[in-house]
Amino acid sequence: MSVLIYAENADGKFKKSTFEAVSYAKAIADQNNTGLTAISIGDVSSDELAALGKYGAQKVLSVTNDKLKNFVNQAYASVIAEAAKKEAATIVVLSNSFSGRGLAPRLGVKLEAGVVDGAVVLPIQTDGKFVVKKTAFSGKAFAMVELTSAVKIIALTPNSYKVVETDGTANVEEFAVEPKASDLKEIVKEIMRSTDKVSLPDAEIVVSAGRGLKGPENWGMVEELAELLGAATACSKPVSDSGWRPHSEHVGQTGISISPNLYIAIGISGAIQHLAGVSSSKVIVVINKDADAPFFKVADYGIVGDAFEVLPKLIEAVKAYKASA
Amino acid sequence: MMKILVCISNVPDTTTKITFTDNNTQFNTNGVQFVINPYDEIALARAIELTDGGKGSVTVINVGEASTEPTIRKALAIGATDAVRINAKPHDAWYVAYQIAEYVKNNPFDMILTGRESIDYNGSKVAAMLGELLNIPSVSIIKKLDVDGEQATVEREIEGGKEVLTIPLPFAAGTAEGVAEPKIPNMRGIMSARTKPLSVVEPVEVKTFSDIISYETPAPRSQVKLVAPDNTAELVDLLHTQARVI
Ligand SMILES: Cc1cc2nc3c(=O)[nH]c(=O)nc-3n(C[C@H](O)[C@H](O)[C@H](O)COP(=O)(O)OP(=O)(O)OC[C@H]3O[C@@H](n4cnc5c(N)ncnc54)[C@H](O)[C@@H]3O)c2cc1C
Ligand SMILES: Nc1ncnc2c1ncn2[C@@H]1O[C@H](COP(=O)(O)O)[C@@H](O)[C@H]1O
Numbered sequence: 001m002s003v004l005i006y007a008e009n010a011d012g013k014f015k016k017s018t019f020e021a022v023s024y025a026k027a028i029a030d031q032n033n034t035g036l037t038a039i040s041i042g043d044v045s046s047d048e049l050a051a052l053g054k055y056g057a058q059k060v061l062s063v064t065n066d067k068l069k070n071f072v073n074q075a076y077a078s079v080i081a082e083a084a085k086k087e088a089a090t091i092v093v094l095s096n097s098f099s100g101r102g103l104a105p106r107l108g109v110k111l112e113a114g115v116v117d118g119a120v121v122l123p124i125q126t127d128g129k130f131v132v133k134k135t136a137f138s139g140k141a142f143a144m145v146e147l148t149s150a151v152k153i154i155a156l157t158p159n160s161y162k163v164v165e166t167d168g169t170a171n172v173e174e175f176a177v178e179p180k181a182s183d184l185k186e187i188v189k190e191i192m193r194s195t196d197k198v199s200l201p202d203a204e205i206v207v208s209a210g211r212g213l214k215g216p217e218n219w220g221m222v223e224e225l226a227e228l229l230g231a232a233t234a235c236s237k238p239v240s241d242s243g244w245r246p247h248s249e250h251v252g253q254t255g256i257s258i259s260p261n262l263y264i265a266i267g268i269s270g271a272i273q274h275l276a277g278v279s280s281s282k283v284i285v286v287i288n289k290d291a292d293a294p295f296f297k298v299a300d301y302g303i304v305g306d307a308f309e310v311l312p313k314l315i316e317a318v319k320a321y322k323a324s325a
Numbered sequence: 326m327m328k329i330l331v332c333i334s335n336v337p338d339t340t341t342k343i344t345f346t347d348n349n350t351q352f353n354t355n356g357v358q359f360v361i362n363p364y365d366e367i368a369l370a371r372a373i374e375l376t377d378g379g380k381g382s383v384t385v386i387n388v389g390e391a392s393t394e395p396t397i398r399k400a401l402a403i404g405a406t407d408a409v410r411i412n413a414k415p416h417d418a419w420y421v422a423y424q425i426a427e428y429v430k431n432n433p434f435d436m437i438l439t440g441r442e443s444i445d446y447n448g449s450k451v452a453a454m455l456g457e458l459l460n461i462p463s464v465s466i467i468k469k470l471d472v473d474g475e476q477a478t479v480e481r482e483i484e485g486g487k488e489v490l491t492i493p494l495p496f497a498a499g500t501a502e503g504v505a506e507p508k509i510p511n512m513r514g515i516m517s518a519r520t521k522p523l524s525v526v527e528p529v530e531v532k533t534f535s536d537i538i539s540y541e542t543p544a545p546r547s548q549v550k551l552v553a554p555d556n557t558a559e560l561v562d563l564l565h566t567q568a569r570v571i
Contacts, residue, residue, distance in 0.1 A: 010483075010484065010485075015484075070488075071483075071488075073453070073456075073462065073463055073464065073465070074456065074457075074462055074463070077457070097484060098465065098466055098481070098482050098483050098484060099483070101449040101450075101453070101465045101466065102453050102463065102464070102465035102466075103453075104450070104453075105418065105422075105448075105449075105450040105451075105452075105453035105454040105457065106453050106454070106456065106457040106463070108419065108450070108454065108534070109419075109422075109454055109457035109458055110457060112532075112534070113534060114419070114534030114535035115418075115419070115448075115450060115534075115535070116535070117447070117448050117449060117450060118447060118448075131538065133541070134447075135447060136445065136446055136447060136540065137337075137343045137444070137445055137447075138444045138445075138447055139543075140342075140343040140542075140543075141343045141345075141540050141541065141542050141543070142540065142541040142542075142543070143446070143537045143539075143540055143541075144537065144538050144539045144540070144541070145535050145536070145537055145538070146535065146536045146537075146538045147534065147535050148533070148534055148535065148536065149534035149535070182460070185461075185462045185492060185493050185496075186462045186464065186490050186491070186492040186496075187490060187491045187492075188488055188489070188490055189478075189489045189490060189491060190488065190489040191483070191486070191488050191489075192486045192487050192488070192489075193483065193484075193485050193486035194485055194486055195485070197485055198485075199484035199485030199486075200484075200485075201484055202484060204570075205570070205571070229571060240502070247468065247501070247502040247503045248468075248482065248487075250502065253339050253444055254339065254363045254364070254444065254502075255502070257447070261570045262564065262568070262570040262571065272339070272340055272342070273339045273340070276339075279543055280543065282570065283564070283568045283570045284546070285560070285564070286549070296549050297549070298546050299546070299549040300546060300547070300549065300550065300568065301549065301550050301551075301552060301560060301563060301564070301568070302549045302550070302551050302552070303551070303552050303553075303554050303557070303560065304551060304554065305554030306554075309554065310554050310557065313554075313555065313557040314557040314560065314561070316557070317557040317558040317560070317561045318561055318571075320558065320561075321558075321561045321562075321565065321571075
């Protein structure tokens with residue numbers, strides 16, 4: 001047996017969520033006294049590949065086939081399944097990223113494996129059982145899922161497992177595969193990625209604002225604070241519904257669920273559907289002019305005040321803190 | 326004539342407070358209002374738009390017990406042509422996808438739409454599993470969907486951006502916001518929903534690979550620490566020294 005981790009890259013670079021997944025997979029390999037192999041698909045430099053060793057991968061399989069430069073769900077799933085068979089992997093780990101969500105279920109079918117998406121902690125392995133905790137009901141609860149299949153697939157929620165550096169090194173091997181034409185039916189025409197912005201699903205800090213900000217013209221303050229903190233921006237549903245902000249920023253039960261270290265909510269009331277998607281944030285700060293806003297009930301820190309007065313002061317305070325740090 | 330299949334899940338209304346019974350092993354459905362999964366409403370709305378004016382038909386399918394029929398009828402009222410219910414308790418995404426795939430093998434479709442995820446189990450799994458079971462492409466989270474003849478153009482969500490893809494029919498995809506605005510049933514829709522065909526199909530045998538053994542609710546947070554509005558420096562200091570998040 002062994003553990004296989006799919007090391008996802010973005011534009012040839014591994015992201016923090018990938019290192020989290022490698023660290024997580026390493027801990028699972030240790031739980032089972034076995035080795036960890038990583039598989040990378042696409043153009044990634046050999047230094048970048050070898051650096052996966054720092055997080056616990058002993059071997060890195062690198063797939064550089066030209067047809068697999070861009071993410072093609074079906075073909076990538078076939079390659080990872082092949083690698084899993086080659087390595088006799090009984091546990092396959094991925095990041096629960098947008099791509100990971102497309103891969104894990106296909107791998108599950110190919111490998112006749114149970115799949116846990118959105119895992120939040122290490123599996124509990126006792127009495128021959130293998131149980132993984134995942135978020136359910138859009139963050140309103142957790143489910144303990146027992147995987148009963150021989151092969152098991154786990155997709156890890158970003159920001160839920162700490163990156164662990166070791167002094168290990170990894171051997172990088174070329175893994176030659178030839179994708180089937182029937183796996184290459186989708187064609188990527190265009191990729192639009194804003195590289196200057198922190199991506200919301202894996203951001204450590206998120207600055208979010210709601211209808212209390214009155215209109216899109218007032219988001220300058222929100223963006224400035226986010227930029228100072230190295231944070232991603234988010235919003236409540238009515239804000240994206242009104243077109244003040246893009247849909248990709250909408251968090252909550254019907255938007256994306258996030259679990260950053262710090263979530264700053266400005267002018268958001270804290271409706272149950274909003275809280276569902278953000279309640280697994282480690283620390284929550286709420287700024288609202290209404291002391292009775294429900295959001296204060298789940299906040300760690302709060303300021304009762306007008307965002308138009310508090311936010312400029314908060315920006316100054318963060319600037320002062322950064323200047324002194 | 327384009328035939329679209331829309332998979333609909335019957336989920337607790339978003340305002341539901343989630344609690345459990347039987348030693349935290351069962352979801353407490355007592356007093357819970359069930360609705361069409363919000364993302365599935367988006368899939369349904371887009372399917373109706375794409376087939377509008379006699380260009381095709383929309384079948385909705387649900388794996389569920391008889392208690393889900395009001396939700397299925399709602400989908401018919403919104404504008405689906407007909408409906409199928411696979412008569413079983415949905416054990417997990419694999420079980421659901423397997424049952425739907427078996428149905429589709431005997432009743433082919435040009436396109437299969439699901440929601441990006443169900444708001445109860447949040448797996449985002451059914452679309453990709455259907456793709457694999459039927460050996461067709463799948464795109465898990467799409468924000469835009471257009472069809473031109475035998476080919477569709479979709480926008481896929483990626484971290485910090487999006488990708489535009491072309492994909493030949495048939496395929497499976499999970500829809501998110503942006504694909505369409507959910508539709509509200511009108512009076513005529515509600516009247517006609519009662520007489521639209523809803524066929525009930527018995528499930529096939531399938532191995533299971535996972536079981537939910539229990540649930541937990543998140544630990545309550547300690548009381549909020551309030552900081553005065555003119556003392557933002559104190560807040561920054563607390564975030565640095567006490568919470569250690571900046
Ligand atoms: C099916 C369904 C799904 C939903 N899913 C989601 C979801 O995923 N995510 C989501 O966010 N919502 C969702 N909602 C909507 C949700 O119920 C709330 O309506 C929404 O979250 C409210 O957004 P808000 O807090 O920005 O606006 P409001 O409720 O209008 O609150 C604005 C807040 O700003 C405060 N405020 C006003 N002016 C100021 C000021 N100058 N300074 C400081 N504070 C101020 C007010 O006190 C108030 O608390 C959903 C609703 C439904 C029915
Ligand atoms: N019991 C079900 N019957 C029909 N479709 C379902 C069922 N459960 C989930 N789906 C579909 O699969 C999508 C994703 O569900 P999930 O994988 O549970 O997040 C949902 O948005 C539905 O479109």
